[in-house]
Amino acid sequence: MDAAEFRRRGKEMVDYVADYLENIEKRQVYPDVEPGYLRSLIPEEAPEEAESYEDVVKDIERVIMPGVTHWHSPYFYAYFPTAHSFPAMLADMLCGAIGCIGFSWAASPACTELETVMLDWLGKMLKLPEDFLAGTEGRGGGVIQGTASEATLMALLAARSKIVKLIQADHPERSETDIISKLVAYSSDQAHSSVERAGLIGGVRMKKMPTDSKFSVRGAALQKVLEEDRAAGLIPFFPIHSSNQLQIFFFICKIFWKYSFNFNPHKWLLVNFDCSAMWVKKRSDIIGAFKMEPLYLKHDHQESGIVTDYRHWQIPLGRRFRSLKMWFVFRMYGLKGLQAYIRKHVGLAKEFESLVRADQRFEISADVVLGLVCFRLKGSNELNETLLKRINRARKIHLVPCQLAGKFVLRFAMCARTTESRHVQEAWSHISHLASELLQELPH
């Protein structure tokens, strides 16, 4: 395919994408396929000879779409929102065309510099403390990680490296292995699974602290455990303040807040995945975790102190020009547009909450703060499991459950950009109808 054909095919694809998104609510939100459905629909091997674009494109509806869970359908209320907007898609097209791998400043200066400035823009929007910003003279700054899992892991590795150096400064006789074997990180029993994973990968003990009725860790409880651990010769080093499971998917993981902070624009801020924003107060902490300098990656400016080589901030070496998405989205929505979008979702969650509260058969399981409503039928876990199964089997809307204080709970997450009040009303009347059917079947 040459540039001339790309002009034609690209425009056709733009129309396909626009058609898909304009008509997405007509598609069944969750697919009917069984595991293994796809393999039999396509050949067992790649073709020897090139195929035509027409052949490939017609397989999108035949092979792919029947197996897609439509995350951007206004009937999708499962998991968490994943950001999606037209400006972000346009920026991604440009990102693909430039196709640079921005591991160092020299590898594409625009890629590094726009990222630093966009993280400053976002940090200011979130009103982060000044020392998290890079500015022109700051010691802190931001970086785009692929996911919060990677940000959590990087923060933990940076902290691990720092505590080892601090302890060895006073006790040069203690080995790194010995120190690491005594480290303890603390998270909440409501923390995201990625937090526990970071501990496993980094080879450090992780304690999950119990939470209160608001699903928060109490200071006194944490204090007691810290004292016990210190008395036992352990080294507390890494408190992870991750917002609880209820809201985790919106404001995910305020990790290591004293030193670093992580937030996912690719969830609720209209910047398509992947774009997980992470800030540190001291660049040298994160860079020091595992800086490597092979000659083939060196460049003239790197020792100048004024350039950023983002490869030292992350697990992978390669990285795309992801800040273009932030730039397009922030400018084309403006702060007011972004705020209006979040407020709309929060309003819709409140609307759904009112519908649930008005129905005596149901209960709300946790405060509705942002875009997530946790609710359940008053009654057993089994009853709620059955209700959820029926909701998902009907394929009209899609939800997933969670567990709160031993209770099986349904999660209604505001996800799609195009969800409106009518969709929420429709979803509720559907749930309410299925609940009625279910309750009528029960013996009185």
Added chain:
Amino acid sequence: MDAAEFRRRGKEMVDYVADYLENIEKRQVYPDVEPGYLRSLIPEEAPEEAESYEDVVKDIERVIMPGVTHWHSPYFYAYFPTAHSFPAMLADMLCGAIGCIGFSWAASPACTELETVMLDWLGKMLKLPEDFLAGTEGRGGGVIQGTASEATLMALLAARSKIVKLIQADHPERSETDIISKLVAYSSDQAHSSVERAGLIGGVRMKKMPTDSKFSVRGAALQKVLEEDRAAGLIPFFPIHSSNQLQIFFFICKIFWKYSFNFNPHKWLLVNFDCSAMWVKKRSDIIGAFKMEPLYLKHDHQESGIVTDYRHWQIPLGRRFRSLKMWFVFRMYGLKGLQAYIRKHVGLAKEFESLVRADQRFEISADVVLGLVCFRLKGSNELNETLLKRINRARKIHLVPCQLAGKFVLRFAMCARTTESRHVQEAWSHISHLASELLQELPH
């Protein structure tokens, strides 16, 4: 921006992308900007009110392009090739539109299943042993990782977890920390920096084995070290066969070949970054490394044994629908088209090698096997450093160096899809001219 505007703007962007790529060789391959250039070109904060798309788009040439290193210019011979093709870009547009997060089978069955089958297609193309393929009944299979760094780390973590379990089965009294502190992984002194990093992250000792004149580790040398380490109470557990630095960027990292294999289609196989293919012989090894099952990610089919939940195979939780790129590229090029593309690049590297060999002032520093030519002026490292500086300062072509057996060497890597013989000839006559200038300045 609504779908109607996206139709218009998307088509304009398709034209911008086509124009950029059709005319890329007219742009200076490496930018003139100094560190910090971008910040002063844009506001310090995101705008309150939405801006127009015209305003955003005109800033691409004003703000972004002056700072771009053009990796897809036929005058770019630095670092390594990063894959780039029109079919991959079209697939990425579709990926962005669907915008699913395929962490489990249920999160979007097509996303998981196409990936498994595409990794089988690619595994067959590479003639991998049968047990690396998933098929319908295999115990192995493939996954797309973001980068080889992540694949290496996952392989190391899986091996670490497996060896700990094996040892604890015989010696239940030994703690995980104790065992990990005795583990040793082995790589070559020519291995990629990501290999050493994986060891640092995983908290295990990593030994870099010296290499011979062909930059390979000799079996006898490795055997000797293994015996010494065993005698010292250490536990050798992880041999990394990574192809040497010369070729590392093409067939990167045959990691842990006995159990897993990694190869980057996003380097030389026309599939835009990111797409790092990793296969394992036993899925259970990699899944066992750190499986977590919070209720909100569970689904009906996951215990059936016939579905794949790729979140257990990788560090991040989220993942894009990246296999679409492989599907589009493999079909639109066909096996023959892909082979022809690789052969063309290898041929161009051979052509450049002949030009170097025909000039008595130069020497070839390592066998030219694939698309990389390592060469230098006969003479001191300083002389070659000066030559490289002048080449890069002239901005006509872009190269980076490497170090081979203490020698400063220039790397001429075949990178861009559109590089032709005339570009290689032009690059050589430019290098040769700068070398003449430099040599004339030297005292006789």
